[in-house]
Amino acid sequence: MESYKNTSKNENGTKENRVVKKRIYTLTCTWPRNYGAVLQAYALVKFLRNQGYDAQTLNYQPHWWKDSGYDTVLMKLLRPIIEGVGAYFGRPFSRFLQEDNVITEMIYRSNDDLRQSGLAADVFIVGSDQVWNCTKYFNGKDDAMFLDFAVPGQKKISYAASLAMPEVPEDQALRYKQLLDRFDAISVRESTGEVALRKIGVKEVKTVIDPVYLVPSAEWSKLADRSSMVITGARYVLVICLEARSELYEYARKKANRLGVQLYSFRGGIKGWQKHGQVDRNFWNISVYDYLCLVKNADIVVTDSFHAMSFSLIFNNDVDIIPRKDQGNSRMADLLDDLDIPERITTGVMLNEHIDYTNVNTRISVKVKQATEFLNAAIRGDS
Numbered sequence: 001m002e003s004y005k006n007t008s009k010n011e012n013g014t015k016e017n018r019v020v021k022k023r024i025y026t027l028t029c030t031w032p033r034n035y036g037a038v039l040q041a042y043a044l045v046k047f048l049r050n051q052g053y054d055a056q057t058l059n060y061q062p063h064w065w066k067d068s069g070y071d072t073v074l075m076k077l078l079r080p081i082i083e084g085v086g087a088y089f090g091r092p093f094s095r096f097l098q099e100d101n102v103i104t105e106m107i108y109r110s111n112d113d114l115r116q117s118g119l120a121a122d123v124f125i126v127g128s129d130q131v132w133n134c135t136k137y138f139n140g141k142d143d144a145m146f147l148d149f150a151v152p153g154q155k156k157i158s159y160a161a162s163l164a165m166p167e168v169p170e171d172q173a174l175r176y177k178q179l180l181d182r183f184d185a186i187s188v189r190e191s192t193g194e195v196a197l198r199k200i201g202v203k204e205v206k207t208v209i210d211p212v213y214l215v216p217s218a219e220w221s222k223l224a225d226r227s228s229m230v231i232t233g234a235r236y237v238l239v240i241c242l243e244a245r246s247e248l249y250e251y252a253r254k255k256a257n258r259l260g261v262q263l264y265s266f267r268g269g270i271k272g273w274q275k276h277g278q279v280d281r282n283f284w285n286i287s288v289y290d291y292l293c294l295v296k297n298a299d300i301v302v303t304d305s306f307h308a309m310s311f312s313l314i315f316n317n318d319v320d321i322i323p324r325k326d327q328g329n330s331r332m333a334d335l336l337d338d339l340d341i342p343e344r345i346t347t348g349v350m351l352n353e354h355i356d357y358t359n360v361n362t363r364i365s366v367k368v369k370q371a372t373e374f375l376n377a378a379i380r381g382d383s
Contacts, residue, residue: 021054036307047214096288115149128160146179160189185378190334209367227293235261238298240308252302
C-alpha cells in the first residue's frame with residue numbers, strides 16, 4: 001500500500017504518527033447511460049482500493065453534454081420530458097456507482113468547476129472509455145479530460161485512455177501535445193492510440209489493458225450473482241449491440257439455431273426489436289447486476305461492443321464480434337490481436353471453433369501484471 005505518515009497531535013496534545021492512504025480521484029465518462037462506461041469506472045476505483053489507496057471517481061456531468069441537442073425551440077420545450085425519461089433509464093447506472101461510495105456526491109459541470117472546487121488529492125487519474133476521442137464526441141475537446149484543473153504537486157496520470165480514432169486531428173495536435181506534456185505518466189488502451197500520440201510528439205506512452213480486467217473474474221461473478229434475474233438452466237445466444245443491424249441479428253439467429261438454443265437480445269432498442277423480431281426474449285433497462293448475469297450465463301455472446309466482448313472474455317465465454325461501420329472497431333481489434341484471437345471478428349462467416357482460454361487467460365494475466373506495475377510506479381512517482 002502506498003501511504004505516508006502524518007504527524008499530528010491527539011486529543012491529549014501528544015504527537016502521534018498516523019498512516020494516511022494516498023487520496024486518488026479518477027475521471028472518466030460516467031455520464032453515458034452505458035453499462036460498459038459504468039463498469040470500467042467502477043473497476044478502476046475497485047482496483048485502486050484493492051491496492052490500498054483511498055480512491056473515488058469524480059461525478060463529472062459536463063455542461064456540453066447536458067445541453068447538447070437542445071438548440072431548437074421544440075427541443076427546448078421537450079427538454080423536461082426528455083430529461084425525465086433519461087433520468088429514469090439512467091437509474092440503474094447511478095444507483096450502481098452510488099453503492100459503496102464509488103462516485104462523489106458532488107457533481108461537477110466544467111473544467112473551471114473542478115479547478116475552483118479545490119479537490120484535495122495526491123493523484124488524479126483519467127481513463128479509459130473514449131476520454132480522448134474528439135472526432136465522434138466532445139470528450140477530447142474538453143480540457144478537464146486532460147486533468148487541466150489539477151494544481152502543482154498533484155500527480156496527473158492517464159490509465160488506458162482511449163482515443164478510439166486512428167489519429168489526432170491536425171487542428172487538435174498542438175493542444176493535445178501541450179496538455180499531455182503536463183502529465184506525470186501516460187498510458188492508453190489501444191496500440192493505435194499509442195501510435196497516434198507518438199506521431200504528435202508524445203514520447204513516453206504505454207499501452208495497457210482496460211480497467212475491467214484488473215478486477216478478478218471471481219469478483220465480477222459475485223456481482224453477477226446479485227442479479228434478481230431468473231435464467232437458471234436457460235441456454236441462449238446473447239446479442240448485445242450498439243447498432244441495431246440486420247447482419248448482427250441474422251448471424252446470431254443462425255448461431256442460436258445451430259446450437260439449438262434461444263436467442264436473447266439486449267440493447268437492441270425498439271428499432272432493433274421491431275426490425276429483427278426473431279428474438280425469443282428482449283431485455284429493457286436492466287440493472288448492472290443483470291447485465292453481468294446475462295453475459296456470464298450465455299452460451300455465446302454476439303456483439304459489436306468492446307465491453308460486452310471484454311466481459312465475455314473475463315467469464316471465459318465464446319464471443320463473436322460483428323464489426324461496426326464506424327471507427328470504433330480498433331478498440332476490439334487491437335485487444336484481440338494482443339490475445340492472439342483476431343479471428344473472433346467476423347463479417348458474417350460462421351465461427352465454429354471455441355476460444356482457447358488457456359492461452360488467452362495467460363496473456364491477460366501478463367497484461368494485468370504489467371498494468372499493476374505501471375499504475376503503482378506512476379502513483380509512487382518512479383515511472
